[in-house]
Amino acid sequence: MKENLLLTPGPTKIPSEICSILGQPIIHHRTPQFQAMLKEVVEGLKYVFQTQNDVYLMAASGTGGMEASVCNLLSAGDKAITVEGGKFGERWTEICQAFGVQTHVIKVEWGQSVQAQQIKKVLDQDKTIKAVFITHCETSTGVTTDIKAIGQVVKNTNAVLVVDAVSSLGVIDLKTDEWNVDIVASASHKGFMLPPGLAFASVSPKAWKLIGTCKTPRYYFDFRKAKEAWGDTDTAFTPAISIVIGLTESLKRMKKMGLEPLFAYFARLAQGTRVAAKALGLKVFPQDNCVSNVLTAIVLPAQIDGNKLVKTMRDKYGVTVAGGQGQLKGKVVRFAHMGCLTEKDLIEGIACFEKVLQEMGYSFPAGSGVQAAQKFFEQPAVAV
Numbered sequence: 001m002k003e004n005l006l007l008t009p010g011p012t013k014i015p016s017e018i019c020s021i022l023g024q025p026i027i028h029h030r031t032p033q034f035q036a037m038l039k040e041v042v043e044g045l046k047y048v049f050q051t052q053n054d055v056y057l058m059a060a061s062g063t064g065g066m067e068a069s070v071c072n073l074l075s076a077g078d079k080a081i082t083v084e085g086g087k088f089g090e091r092w093t094e095i096c097q098a099f100g101v102q103t104h105v106i107k108v109e110w111g112q113s114v115q116a117q118q119i120k121k122v123l124d125q126d127k128t129i130k131a132v133f134i135t136h137c138e139t140s141t142g143v144t145t146d147i148k149a150i151g152q153v154v155k156n157t158n159a160v161l162v163v164d165a166v167s168s169l170g171v172i173d174l175k176t177d178e179w180n181v182d183i184v185a186s187a188s189h190k191g192f193m194l195p196p197g198l199a200f201a202s203v204s205p206k207a208w209k210l211i212g213t214c215k216t217p218r219y220y221f222d223f224r225k226a227k228e229a230w231g232d233t234d235t236a237f238t239p240a241i242s243i244v245i246g247l248t249e250s251l252k253r254m255k256k257m258g259l260e261p262l263f264a265y266f267a268r269l270a271q272g273t274r275v276a277a278k279a280l281g282l283k284v285f286p287q288d289n290c291v292s293n294v295l296t297a298i299v300l301p302a303q304i305d306g307n308k309l310v311k312t313m314r315d316k317y318g319v320t321v322a323g324g325q326g327q328l329k330g331k332v333v334r335f336a337h338m339g340c341l342t343e344k345d346l347i348e349g350i351a352c353f354e355k356v357l358q359e360m361g362y363s364f365p366a367g368s369g370v371q372a373a374q375k376f377f378e379q380p381a382v383a384v
C-alpha cells in the first residue's frame with residue numbers, strides 16, 4: 001500500500017507502538033485484567049481533562065459524546081445557547097434541535113471567536129436557559145474560543161457549560177475544573193493518537209443535578225447507566241476494547257511528557273506552519289486573537305481550486321491534508337498539529353503544498369515556505 005502522510009485534523013497519525021497494541025489478540029472486557037486497564041484509563045483521562053469529575057467512555061465518534069451531552073441534560077422545550085462560528089458549532093444547534101431543545105443561536109463570523117460578554121448578555125436576559133454549548137477549537141475554521149472567560153460567566157448562573165473538545169483535548173490547554181466546565185466531550189482519534197471509535201465525557205456535580213431532571217428518552221447514551229456501571233469498575237455496554245487498551249499507551253505518553261510541554265510542543269508546530277504560510281504570501285484564516293494551535297487553516301490564492309489541490313497532494317504525492325468545509329469549501333487548506341505529528345511531518349506537508357501550488361500556477365520564490373519553517377524549527381524550543 002502506498003505510504004500516506006496523514007496531516008488532517010482527525011483522524012491523525014497513530015504511533016507504531018500503539019498500532020502494535022491495537023493489533024494484539026482481543027481480551028474479554030468483564031475480566032480483572034480489563035478492569036485494571038479501565039481504571040488506569042479513567043485516571044489518565046482525568047489528568048488530561050484536568051478534572052476530578054468522572055470521565056465516561058462511549059463506543060462512538062466525537063458526535064456521540066456531543067449527542068450524549070444534549071440528551072442527558074435537556075428535555076424537549078428546554079432552552080440552550082449555541083454558538084455558530086463554523087461547522088461544529090452548527091452541529092450543537094442541530095443536535096439540540098433534534099431533541100426539541102429551543103436554541104438561542106449566537107452567530108459569529110467564521111474566523112472570529114465568541115466573546116464571553118455576548119453569552120453573558122443572553123444569559124442575563126433569559127434566566128431560564130439551562131445550558132451553553134460551545135466548541136473549544138472550531139476545527140472547520142482553526143479558531144480557539146476562550147473557555148476560561150466563558151466559564152467565569154456561566155458558573156454564576158443556573159446554566160451548565162458544555163464544551164466540545166473533540167479536536168482540542170490534549171493539544172491545547174483546557175482546565176475543566178478550574179475553568180468551571182460542566183461537561184467536556186472529546187474523542188479518541190485526534191489528540192489521543194488512536195483510531196476513531198471512542199468518545200469521552202466528563203460530568204460535573206452541577207451537570208448531574210440537571211441530568212436528574214432530564215426527561216429525554218435515552219438508552220445507549222444514558223450517563224446514569226454509565227455511572228452505575230462505573231460503580232463496579234465496568235462499562236454499561238461492550239466497550240471499544242482494543243481502543244481502550246491502545247489508550248493506556250497514549251495516556252502514558254502524554255503523562256510522561258506532561259501537559260505544559262505537550263501544549264508547548266503543538267504551539268511550536270502551529271507557529272512553524274504559520275511562519276511558512278506567511279513566507280508563501282498566504283494568510284491564515286482566523287483573526288490573530290483567536291488563532292488555534294490545534295490546526296492551521298491557510299487561505300488559498302483566489303485562482304487555486306482548493307478541492308483539486310487537496311486531491312493532488314493526496315493522490316499524486318501521498319500527503320493528506322484537509323480542505324475547507326461549508327462556506328470555506330475550496331478556499332482553505334488545513335494542517336493539523338496534534339497527536340504524534342512532528343516538525344519533520346509538517347515540513348514534508350509544506351513541501352508538498354508548495355509543489356502543488358506551483359503546479360497549479362501560483363508563483364512565489366520556490367522553497368520559501370519550507371525554508372521559513374526550517375529556520376523557525378532550528379530555534380531551540382523554549383523550556384517550559
Ligand SMILES: Cc1ncc(COP(=O)(O)O)c(C=O)c1O
Binds near residue numbers: 063196
Ligand atoms: C470540534 C469537533 N467537534 C466534533 C467533531 C465530530 O467528531 P466525529 O466526526 O468524530 O463525530 C469533530 C470532528 O472533526 C470536531 O473537530
